[in-house]
Amino acid sequence: MLRYQMQRFIMLVAILFVMLPLTTSASAEPINEIRQLIKEYYIDDVPESVLSRSTAKEITNGLDPHSVYMTKQEYEAFINGIEQRIVGIGVVLEESDIGIKVISVIKDGPASKAGILPGDIITHVGGTSLKGKSVQAAIPLISGKENTNVSLTIEREKTDRPINMTIRRAEIHLPTVESDMLGGNIGYIRLNSFATDSSKEMENAIQSLSGAEAFIVDIRNNGGGYITAAQEIAGFFPGVEQAFQLREKNKNPAIYPAVHQKQQITGPVSLLVNEYSASASEMLAVNLKEQKAAKLYGANTYGKGTMQSMYAFNDGSVLKMTTARFYSPKGIAVDKIGVLPDVKTKKNDELTTAHYDLLLASLKDYQAFPSLTNVETTKKFTVSMTKEMEWRHLGNKSVQLLEVGGKESSVRIAVKDGKTIEVIPEAPLLSGGKYVLIIHPVWKDKKGNGVKKGIYLDVTVK
Known part of the structure; x- marks a missing residue:
């Protein structure tokens, strides 16, 4: 997303x-x-x-x-x-306790070329403190006419002292x-x-x-x-x-x-x-x-x-x-x-x-299973079958975990026993997020019989 x-x-x-x-x-x-x-x-x-x-x-x-x-x-x-088209330095901002935090930097804009990074906090503009100021109050100080300079003081994680830099404003498309x-x-x-x-x-x-x-x-x-x-x-x-x-x-x-x-x-x-x-x-x-x-x-x-x-x-x-x-x-x-x-x-x-x-x-041909609600962000999903399965042929796409409104989450599959596997997300789930866990009908049991119908279930995170 x-x-x-x-x-x-x-x-x-x-x-x-x-x-x-x-x-x-x-x-x-x-x-x-x-x-x-x-x-x-x-x-x-x-x-x-x-x-x-x-x-x-x-x-x-x-x-x-x-x-x-x-x-x-x-x-x-x-x-x-x-x-x-705007004139400025090319950053997206939000409030911070000590100034204005840089959320993202527009590619090839003045800020990007000057070395500003997401996570940097602008504490001063031209000597004026931004502590306690809103983004709306900070923007007129940072922006200005094209080809004019603005002096910024930056706080950055893992640096011992503030960073001072001068950036030339430009038109950004x-x-x-x-x-x-x-x-x-x-x-x-x-x-x-x-x-x-x-x-x-x-x-x-x-x-x-x-x-x-x-x-x-x-x-x-x-x-x-x-x-x-x-x-x-x-x-x-x-x-x-x-x-x-x-x-x-x-x-x-x-x-x-x-x-x-x-x-x-x-x-x-x-x-x-x-x-x-x-x-x-x-x-x-x-x-x-x-x-x-x-x-x-x-x-x-x-x-x-x-x-x-x-x-x-x-x-x-x-x-x-x-x-x-x-x-x-x-x-x-x-x-x-x-x-x-x-x-x-x-x-x-x-x-x-x-x-x-x-x-x-x-997923209209898949069977809906009961939802899982208020799961932990570190949730692991256990899938149990009624028969002994041939897990050796598990494919990367046999199980999918999709964030609703977002991307597919990477998962790995751990075999617990002949009937059970565990689906483990590679990264913590998004707090407050909603997901769909999909199990595709690509598995076979020990006798070579395939799973007839895929299943899916909704997952909501605390």
């Missing part, structure tokens, strides 16, 4: 780039152009009392919450959010797609944003999960991005020919196709959503649900079913304006409604529930 987490900016956007460069003086806002664009393209009629306001931001404040006039700097920050292989050959793909390179990263993720028999695609906390990316991502799901329906002002509804991809997701698909899955995420979710291309797990999505178009001006400023509402290809509304999952789950249980259901679906 991916343990990598960091705070993410919820963008709440489905964007179509129009980017019409309009002439305006260097010192004045393009008020007249903005008024004209709103009259022609804004999704709803706007009263003159709003259009007659004196500044661009006052006018857009009278529109819906997703329409806004941005300066050049605001626009650049907005696009960086979609593209998962976070992956928009992350992937891992979960236990039971179930591919996990997390899509963080619908960005320019998301379809390419998605293709790479699917290729890296070769051998997956089912997939979990995670769009929790994904606030959207480009509608072109939504079209491309939809094309990875077999049988999905259409992406969404758009309804613009004074135009007939138009259905947009999915962009078919050569690399396809195979097997059953579960899609994870929550209340922060918005906009382009909801485009994908309502589409896959309607076309039965995935089973949705989680909570009702955000309910932002509008698309914004971008209009650029010569001074670098940009008008982001709602110009359409989107629906499923067959016309199911999303705006102010959201997408209802097929399986409602408790918060943060989306992944474990989906994984468990996929595991059980793959």
Whole structure:
């Protein structure tokens, strides 16, 4: 299971780039152009009392919450959010008693190159103590403008004295797609944003999960991005020919196709959503649900079913304006409604529930045994048979222990006697974790008779 987490900016956007460069003086806002664009393209009629306001931001404040006039700097920050670009040193942090602890270090980022390690504790930034400070309070001290320096004091285990280092801040491009292989050959793909390179990263993720028999695609906390990316991502799901329906002002509804991809997701698909899955995420979710291309797990999505178009001006400023509402290809509304999952789950249980259901679906011909509850983290499992067994041919995969929501746990098998073996996990079980112990029907008794049916049982850990 991916343990990598960091705070993410919820963008709440489905964007179509129009980017019409309009002439305006260097010192004045393009008020007249903005008024004209709103009259022609804004999704709803706007009263003159709003259009007659004196500044661009006052006018857009009278529109819906997703329409806004941005300066050049605001626009650049907005696009960086979609593209998962940040400026900093590249660390994931949490609070510690003596400072701020480094949980993970982003590969090839400034911190990685400077030698910062997971487990390091940042005690001071530029001489300012971080003792007792929250991560939110520490981030503004550590981050800053690109190509500027930050001085850190580090406490590290097994070192006698603090480590002082100076790191140059840089732009860091976070992956928009992350992937891992979960236990039971179930591919996990997390899509963080619908960005320019998301379809390419998605293709790479699917290729890296070769051998997956089912997939979990995670769009929790994904606030959207480009509608072109939504079209491309939809094309990875077999049988999905259409992406969404758009309804613009004074135009007939138009259905947009999915962009078919050569690399396809195979097997059953579960899609994870929550209340922060918005906009382009909801485009994908309502589409896959309607076309039965995935089973949705989680909570009702955000309910932002509008698309914004971008209009650029010569001074670098940009008008982001709602110009359409989107629906499923067959016309199911999303705006102010959201997408209802097929399986409602408790918060943060989306992944474990989906994984468990996929595991059980793959074990439909196996017999369920009574669960083991509140076992110790050092638990050893005893398996007893009714006949003398030929244990010499035990294979490595005859017994599997799978963490629900995570990976396969390595186990070794110790023969106790002719009828009994012991399954011993190579590492302690996760406290509070849930596992599935699977015994496959590959064993034979002394007379050469094979076990007719596999078994499985649930295991919960104290």
